[in-house]
Amino acid sequence: MTTRQADVIIVGGGIMGSATAFFLRQRGRSVILLERGLLGQQASGTNFGNVRRQGRFLPQLPLANRSLDIWRRLPQLIGEDVEFLPSGHIRVCYGQDRVGMLEEYALAARTYGLDLEMFAGERMRARFPFLGPEVGAASYSPLDGHANPRLAAPAFGRAAAKNGAQIFENTEVDAITRQGDDFLVSATDGRLFKAPAMLVAAGAWADKLCLQFDEPVDLVARGPQMGVTEPVPYGLKTVVGVTSPRDEEILYFRQIPRGNIIFGGGGRGPAYPDLRRAYVMPKNTLNQLRQLQRLAPALANLNVIRVWSGVESYMPDDLPVMGPSARVSGLHYAFGFCGHGFQLGPGVGDVMAELIDTGRTTTPIEPFLISRFSKQMPAQAELILDKFVEQE
The missing domain is CATH 3.50.50.60 (FAD/NAD(P)-binding domain)
Incomplete structure (x- = not known):
């Protein structure tokens, strides 16, 4: 042969x-x-x-910055559109306990070329009116966004x-x-x-x-818990993610131009590399929907049309x-x-x-x-x- x-x-x-x-x-x-x-x-x-840089291990930011530069040139570079939208990304926290952490990260990230803008109070409500009343602060990265994986x-x-x-x-x-x-x-x-x-x-x-x-x-396989809703009028262009010490509170969502809301977060599900399969746990989806309503009340009562997972590797x-x-x-x-x-x-x-x-x-x-x-x-x-x- x-x-x-x-x-x-x-x-x-x-x-x-x-x-x-x-x-x-x-x-x-x-x-x-x-x-x-x-x-x-x-x-x-x-x-x-998610095509986001904020929230990363700080020494990883030079790699993330290099990658963002490529994302922005992809259609010219590879000749295809992978639906990258530099829509901005906000990282929010509930209450006031983690506001200091967001501010500290924003200050440290400047050294690595990542400029973040902090929002709180009425200014945050005016800029991001869809956020729920429990949200205490938001860190905004205007150049980040999302693409179609x-x-x-x-x-x-x-x-x-x-x-x-x-x-x-x-x-x-x-x-x-x-x-x-x-x-x-x-x-x-x-x-x-x-x-x-x-x-x-x-x-x-x-x-x-x-x-x-x-x-x-020492690699461990896990399955992300993902879902997508029915389409609704397009209006939430910014990607939103929650930072929290509690896994059940962590949620992220984005709306695509077709109107669907894509969401994920919370606990991860089981994955079986030998079978090439990972599974969504119904309890995780139910928690995600509760957290989605908490984060953005206007998204309550949407119909979920699909859930999925995949085999991810964790160190x-x-x-x-x-x-x-x-x-x-x-x-x-x-x-x-x-x-x-x-x-x-x-x-x-x-x-x-x-x-x-x-x-x-x-x-x-x-x-x-x-x-x-x-x-x-x-x-x-x-x-x-x-x-x-x-x-x-």
């Missing part, structure tokens, strides 16, 4: 893998992308679609293929070995692929591949694994984005292509290296994570 060869093999066709394939082709590198199902079928296509990864994949990337869907990896300086990847149907560099971007399935290279990670410190292997030359990782990777996808692809092509990147990614699991996280980093990192 003929062995297909390229400069780089990418395992995983979500937005991270597909975007990396595209940007590697922009750099003139030959690429083979292997996806066990269809491009964007799992977490990249089943998430909320069902379109993004496949669009990057098609653009990469048009530029010469070899895309293989419905191709499940059986084993990865080293053959001299190359990686030899065998599929379950017997096909063979070879390259001197490889990127593992396999989401909730990446831990099994890491284990083959003696770099185990113990709520940060992704991204960068070179600590043990194997030519091996790279980009997975475990913990439910807040959609906005980062184009930037991750650009950074990983730069790293694979040149051996370095202009965007700092040190906090995300896999080597961090072999040493204790500094207490200061733990404090930052506890205060600032939130789910999508």
